[in-house]
Amino acid sequence: MQRRIDGRQADQLRPLTITAGVNPAAEGSCEISMGNTRIWIAASVEDRVPPFLKGSGQGWITAEYGMLPRSGRQRSQREVNRGAPGGRTHEIQRLIGRSLRSVVDLEKLGEKTITLDCDVIMADGGTRTAAITGAFVALTEAFRWMIDQGYLSKFPFQERLAAVSVGVIGGQEYLDLCYEEDSKAGVDMNVVMTDQGRFVEIQSTAEGNPFTLERFNRLLEVAKNGCQKIFEVQSSIIDELMRA
Numbered sequence: 001m002q003r004r005i006d007g008r009q010a011d012q013l014r015p016l017t018i019t020a021g022v023n024p025a026a027e028g029s030c031e032i033s034m035g036n037t038r039i040w041i042a043a044s045v046e047d048r049v050p051p052f053l054k055g056s057g058q059g060w061i062t063a064e065y066g067m068l069p070r071s072g073r074q075r076s077q078r079e080v081n082r083g084a085p086g087g088r089t090h091e092i093q094r095l096i097g098r099s100l101r102s103v104v105d106l107e108k109l110g111e112k113t114i115t116l117d118c119d120v121i122m123a124d125g126g127t128r129t130a131a132i133t134g135a136f137v138a139l140t141e142a143f144r145w146m147i148d149q150g151y152l153s154k155f156p157f158q159e160r161l162a163a164v165s166v167g168v169i170g171g172q173e174y175l176d177l178c179y180e181e182d183s184k185a186g187v188d189m190n191v192v193m194t195d196q197g198r199f200v201e202i203q204s205t206a207e208g209n210p211f212t213l214e215r216f217n218r219l220l221e222v223a224k225n226g227c228q229k230i231f232e233v234q235s236s237i238i239d240e241l242m243r244a
Contacts, residue, residue: 168211
């Protein structure tokens with residue numbers, strides 16, 4: 001396979017580091033780095049649910065996402081100064097929330113809301129997928145806290161969650177695109193999946209020419225292999241939290 005601008009093979013992840021427990025003030029927290037993308041994530045457990053869940057006995061998991069003004073190559077304005085999150089931000093935080101909810105038994109939570117605040121410190125491509133991977137770690141630590149406090153008897157998920165980007169550049173499929181690659185990809189895809197090989201969400205767009213089903217399937221296979229590598233890194237942290 002071709003080598004890339006950062007020296008990786010086409011099917012190789014950027015260096016991945018996940019650290020849990022970085023924020024002692026939060027019920028759960030995590031810092032994730034994928035190459036030069038870095039995200040700080042905090043999980044907060046609150047005794048409330050959205051109005052449509054009041055009296056249901058069911059909990060809720062949601063997310064907020066934002067990029068710090070100098071997380072990119074040029075300073076961006078804080079969204080609070082614009083009055084509301086932009087369309088991209090709104091889309092990403094909804095993606096993170098529904099991805100996490102897909103693998104959790106919300107009825108086990110009781111009427112509690114867990115909010116995942118995902119703040120991008122440095123952005124170099126793949127921020128939404130890294131946020132999902134890291135948010136699952138922070139969420140697991142929040143569940144550990146809930147068990148220790150007597151709110152839960154066991155962890156309320158059966159499958160683990162991770163996400164990765166893939167794309168096509170010059171006719172070649174690539175895993176885990178950095179910013180330079182993402183900006184010139186002819187096909188861009190984000191894949192969210194479980195450690196049991198089941199897909200939660202697939203976002204795929206042709207930036208130029210339409211692509212074939214064969215290309216789509218090859219991209220899914222690259223993404224699946226990439227997520228399995230992410231699960232290997234994630235598993236040691238998750239296993240420790242579940243044993244604590």
